Amino acid sequence: MTGLLQLLLLVSTALGSEPSRPACSKYDYEENVLERMIRMEFTVEQHLARLKNDNKRLSAVVDALMDQQELAERRLASLMEEVERNRITTLEMVVANSNNTLEQISAAVDNLKESTPTCHPETIAFYAYLGGNVNLNEHAVIMFNVEETDTRNSYNIHNGTFTAPVSGVYVLSITIYSGTNSYVGAEIIVNNDIKGEAFADAQEIGDTHSASATIVVQMTAGQYAYVRRGQSSLSVMWSHASRGRSSFSGWLLC
Ligand SMILES: *[C@@H]1O[C@H](CO)[C@@H](O)[C@H](O)[C@H]1NC(C)=O
Ligand SMILES: *[C@@H]1O[C@H](CO)[C@@H](O)[C@H](O)[C@H]1NC(C)=O
DSSP states (O other): OHHHHHHHHHHHHHHHHOOOOOOSHHHHHHHHHHHHHHHHHHHHHHHHHHHHHHHHHHHHHHHHHHHHHHHHHHHHHHHHHHHHHHHHHHHHHHHHHHHOHHHHHHHHHHHHHSSSSOOOOOOOOOEEEEEEEEEOTOBBOOOOEEEEETTOOOETTTEEEEEEESEEEEEEEEEEOTTOOOOOEEEEETTTEEEEEEEEOOOTTOEEEEEEEEEEEEEOOOOOOEEEEEEEEESEEEBTTTOOOOOOEEEEEE
């Protein structure tokens, strides 16, 4: 196409670029015309030759492209055959190796269900306790520093705060232990209000005493609750692996 355009352009240039001389005689004029025609013929021949050449090159390129396509098609076909072969082999292996009846499989699934706790993904529940006895100033926030359960990471052991991830009704519960011959109190604070209290009083030497408080409270998302020390005779709050842990737990009821 470009070759043809070039040719046309050249023909018109050959015709148009001839300087127009004044024709002195009829002979002069004819000579001029003849010369022009010869020159044009020559140009046309040159460009025809070039076009032929271009055409040859073009068909060589087309041939090469077709070869490549054929090769690609052959490769694709063999690849698909291989995939099909693999699929059949895998299936055959599965069938051959599977020595399990449907009952065996469902028994295995049931077994798995029983051994895996299946909390709803939106379950909110935490349980944290004191890893050992702690000394607390009056009204100090109690950091229950060992977390056993926290499904939504809603209790922070570093600041002792439970933050409600969603709005709802929550159950919050504390259990506290007093040391020997002393009493200790704790308060559950929700939004700066005291919502629950527990008071443990061990009156004898060598004795310990526990107390607990459970509240059911409406919280909106982002509100928080924590436990702080209340009235106590000593600064120590007691927590012991075998005799009882002081703990804080909570869960979303609905
Ligand atoms: C197939 O199952 C039977 C009965 O459960 C068992 O005795 C046998 O060993 C199993 N075979 C294989 C190859 O697992
Ligand atoms: C406690 O820490 C958590 C997480 O870092 C934060 O979202 C929350 O606001 C903190 N609570 C208080 C009372 O500072």
